[in-house]
Amino acid sequence: MKILVATEKPFSAAAVAQIKQIVEDGGVEFKALEKYTEKQQLLEAVKDVDGVIVRSDIIDAEVLEAAKNLKIVVRAGAGYDNIDLEAATAHKVVVMNTPGQNANAVAELVFGMVLYVIRNHFSGKAGSELLGKKLGLQAFGNVARNVARVAKGFGMEVYAYDPFLAKEQIEAAGAKAVGSLEELYKTCQYVSLHCPATKETIGSINYDLVKNMPKNGVLINTARKEVIDEAGLEKLLEEREDLRYIADVKPNAADEYVAKFGDRVFFTPKKSGAQTGEANANAGVAAARQSVGFLKNGIDKFRVN
Ligand code: 3PG
Numbered sequence: 409m410k411i412l413v414a415t416e417k418p419f420s421a422a423a424v425a426q427i428k429q430i431v432e433d434g435g436v437e438f439k440a441l442e443k444y445t446e447k448q449q450l451l452e453a454v455k456d457v458d459g460v461i462v463r464s465d466i467i468d469a470e471v472l473e474a475a476k477n478l479k480i481v482v483r484a485g486a487g488y489d490n491i492d493l494e495a496a497t498a499h500k501v502v503v504m505n506t507p508g509q510n511a512n513a514v515a516e517l518v519f520g521m522v523l524y525v526i527r528n529h530f531s532g533k534a535g536s537e538l539l540g541k542k543l544g545l546q547a548f549g550n551v552a553r554n555v556a557r558v559a560k561g562f563g564m565e566v567y568a569y570d571p572f573l574a575k576e577q578i579e580a581a582g583a584k585a586v587g588s589l590e591e592l593y594k595t596c597q598y599v600s601l602h603c604p605a606t607k608e609t610i611g612s613i614n615y616d617l618v619k620n621m622p623k624n625g626v627l628i629n630t631a632r633k634e635v636i637d638e639a640g641l642e643k644l645l646e647e648r649e650d651l652r653y654i655a656d657v658k659p660n661a662a663d664e665y666v667a668k669f670g671d672r673v674f675f676t677p678k679k680s681g682a683q684t685g686e687a688n689a690n691a692g693v694a695a696a697r698q699s700v701g702f703l704k705n706g707i708d709k710f711r712v713n
Contacts (some may be wrong), residue, residue, distance in 0.1 A: 410432045410437040410477075411459040411699050413692075414450055417678065418442040418485075419463075423688035427461065427696040434700035447471075452466030454478065459699040461692070462490070464679065467494035484695035485510055485682055486550065487632060489605040493713040503709040506694035513687035514630050514656075515554030517680060518600055519562070521654045522628060524618040525674050536624070539563040546570075546589065546613075547603035548578055552632070555600055564698045567596055577696050593620035598628065604638060607634035615640035621651065627653040630681045645669050 411431045413424065424440065431438040434469060441453040447466075454460060454475035458567065460467070461482050472478065472495050481491060483505045496503045520651035538668035543559045545552040548570040558565045569592040578585035586592045586608070593599055603609045614637035625648075629636065638659050645651055646668070658675040659665055665673050682691065701707040 409435075409459075409703055410439055411461065411696070411703070412439045412441060412453055412455045412457040413461045414441045414453060414465050415457055415461075415463050416444055417463055417683070419692050420685045422685060423692040426689055430693060430696035431700060433551040434704055436477045436585045436700055437705060441474070443693050448578035458596050459703055461695045463682075463697060464490050467491045467496070472496060472499045472501060475499075475501075478711065480504070480699055482695040484507065484691040488712055489632065489634075497713045502708055502711055503713045504695075504702070504708070505712055506691045506698065506710065509691040510682035510684075510687035511550035511695045512554045514551045515558055517656060517676075517682075518555050518628055518630055521630075521656065521676070522598070523651055524625065525654050529671050529674070531671070535664060537654050538598075539635060540599060541565070542567060542591055542596040544568070544599040545583060546591040546592060546601045547631075548573055548581065548583060549602060552600070552602035553581055555602070556581070556586070560699070564598070567592060589617060590620055593617055594622070597622050597624055600628040601631040601635060603631055603635060605634045609635045611635070611637045613637060613641070615644050618644055618651070619648075624650045624652075626652045626654065629653070629657060631657070633657040633659055642668070645672065672699040 413427055428438045444450060451474045454471055457633045458477050461484055463484055467481055470493055478501050483491060486505055486507055488505045491503050493503055515651060541564050543564045544565050545555060545568040548568040559566050566583045567586050568578050569586050569589050575585040586595060611694055613635050638661055652672045654674045656676045662675050675704045698710060
C-alpha cells in the first residue's frame with residue numbers, strides 16, 4: 409500500500425518528516441510530490457497509490473480516473489471545495505478533512521493583515537486601533553472561534569452569525585449572536601469571513617450586503633475568493649472611500665483592485681493562512697493518521713462524502 413502527499417504549496421520539512429514516519433510506522437509506503445507545476449505530474453503520481461494527502465490541490469474527476477488504486481483522499485485542512493465529492497463517491501473513494509487543525513494559524517493571520525492595513529501599511533500615516541471596535545464573524549466554526557479569542561485580547565466586541573448554529577450555541581462559545589447577516593454587517597465595523605465556499609455562499613458577499621457596513625468598514629476574507637461578488641464589491645469600494653478589503657485569497661481582479669484602491673486593499677501574494685510550521689504539522693499529522701487509520705482499519709471519522 410502507498411500514500412502520496414501531493415502539495416503544490418508544500419508543508420514544512422518537519423511536518424513532512426512526521427507524516428512520513430506515521431505512514432511508514434503504519435506499514436504503508438510513503439511517496440511525495442511537492443511544488444508541482446503541471447497537472448500531468450499529479451496524474452502520473454496518483455497512478456499507483458491507495459491514499460492521497462492534499463492541501464488546496466485540485467482533485468477532480470480526471471485525477472480520480474487516473475488513480476486506479478485510490479481508496480482515500482484526505483484534505484489536510486478545513487475547506488474541501490477543491491475536491492470533486494461526487495466524482496470521488498462515484499469512484500468509491502472516501503474523502504476526509506482535518507477540521508480545526510490549522511484554525512489558529514488562520515486566525516492569527518487575520519490580525520496580522522488587519523493591523524498592517526489599519527496602520528496604513530506602516531507608512532507613518534496615523535492609523536487606527538482595534539480596542540473597543542465591533543468585530544462580526546460570518547460563520548462560527550473553528551477559525552472564527554480562534555479569531556474571537558484573539559479579538560477579545562485586543563478588547564474588541566465580538567458578534568457572530570451562523571445559519572447552522574442556534575443563538576445559545578454561539579453565545580455559549582463566547583460571541584454575541586445576531587439574527588441575520590444583514591444585522592451582522594450593519595452592527596460591525598470589522599467583518600471577518602469564515603464560511604466555506606458552497607452553492608449557497610458563492611458570490612453571496614455582494615454589494616447589497618456589504619453596503620450595510622458602518623463608516624470605516626473593513627472586510628476581511630481568509631475564507632475563499634469565490635464567496636465574494638467581485639464586481640459588486642468593486643463598485644461599492646468605488647462609491648465608499650471609507651471601506652477597506654483585505655484577503656488571503658487574492659481576487660481574480662487583484663491588480664485592478666490595487667490600481668484603483670491602493671492602500672485600502674491588501675492581498676497576500678500566496679495564500680498564507682495555514683502556512684505555519686505548527687499548522688502544517690497539526691494538519692499533516694492528522695491527515696496521515698486518518699489515511700493510515702482508514703486503509704488499515706477502515707476508520708472513517710471526518711469523512712465528508
Ligand atoms: C483550509 O481550508 O484549511 C485553508 O484554506 C488552508 O488551505 P491550504 O492548505 O491550501 O493553505
